[in-house]
Amino acid sequence: MAISYISTRGRAPRLNFEEVLLAGLASDGGLYVPEVLPTFDKAHIKSLRGLPYNALAFEILKPFVDGSIPEHDLKILIDDTYSVFRHEAVAPLIQLDHNQWVLELFHGPTLAFKDFALQLLGRLLDYVLKKRDQNVVILGATSGDTGSAAIEGCRRCSNIDIYILHPHKRVSDVQRRQMTTVMGNNIHNLAIEGNFDDCQSMVKASFVEPSFLPEGRSLVAVNSINWARIMAQIIYYFYAALALGGPDRSVNFSVPTGNFGDIFAGYLARGMGLPIDRLVIATNKNDVLHRALTTGQYTRQQLEQSMTPSMDITVSSNFERLLFDLYGRDGDALFDLMVQFSSGSISLSNSAMAQAQPLFASERVSDDATCEEIVRVWRDKGYLLDPHSAIGTRAAVKANIDVATPMVTLATAHPAKFPDAIARSGVATTAALPAHLSDLMTLPERFTVLANDLDSVQQHIATTVSV
């Protein structure tokens, strides 16, 4: 039976997989989730043990795309997706300690875990758009990792023009070059003379009013509100748990969290039947989730720059997907709650808190503690963590959950992506970029600098759309 997708706010049309792939926010402002989550019984999960990553991915994704993509085609898309990862295991599991593990999710083309979702998303979009003979414009804003992963994922899609806005002179050299050195007529890097919030506001405004686009083009979102991104991230939770004795044994995960996308995928894996005891929400000083889980107050605060820029957020968009479940999947209740949240703060109900607390632990890790953690793990284990992953391992230790259960920290980026943070930590080593990126700092760049002005940006897009 094909799965339908429904909005968390209960007032948008029900979509099939192909439609949800092309949708951004639901028309009622909500996020799409499966109407019914597929579940795997223990015997079925056991039968997945030992499968290589791509074969496991096929088994996990099949029920979600059923009815939209024939199995034979899905298999080809998946094999192609994971063939570009530069480690045989795709997501290797490294043992740090007796029961502490790190799942390396940075062997994709742009060295961050976002490749897992965006390499697949690019291929799914390409497949569906060719079938529909449709051309679209992808529009996104980035403070770093999302932009490069989206460009790498979509660069070969002939039915897509991709526009990525980044704040001019405010992303790191490595991050900028990972976007601006990718050549292709359908790739458009726009450096905006403003900050990340300005970029994001222009993207949001364009989705609300896309009439600036040439006739017949529509906008597609690639940020983590896109359901297909969440879906792709479920796979590696299964992969790690199966390698550590699942489903006969439970596993815990610690997840460096910003928008709650990655960790929400872990929550879904658990809902599908994978024995996960606890999910640790690991945040930096932008700790909106940690505060929500410990006090019941979900309250937006001022953004603070940290040494983990990919987790610098004031609101976690995907948290709404969890709230939908915690409020009994009552779209009307969520609609009211999110309207209330537009003022900046809500109190979670006792029932919601009672359901969340056994599933999640949460920890906030300061910049100083992040530095200490990078140094500690390098000194004691000879393993160099990027600062985001260090927040994960630090939170894993701090949370101090049952030591008899394996604790897997998701390593979300390669340390070479954040050389300044590594240097700042005081660790006595540096990380080299992997061979395929060794010429990154010398390749020619291409980007257009534009004023912080919506009309200029939209006009630029309208006149440069190539496909």
Ligand SMILES: *Cc1c(COP(=O)(O)O)cnc(C)c1O
């Ligand atoms: C995006 C990102 C995160 C946060 O992921 P969410 O899904 O937004 O919680 C953490 N670490 C790195 C390196 C990232 O790029």
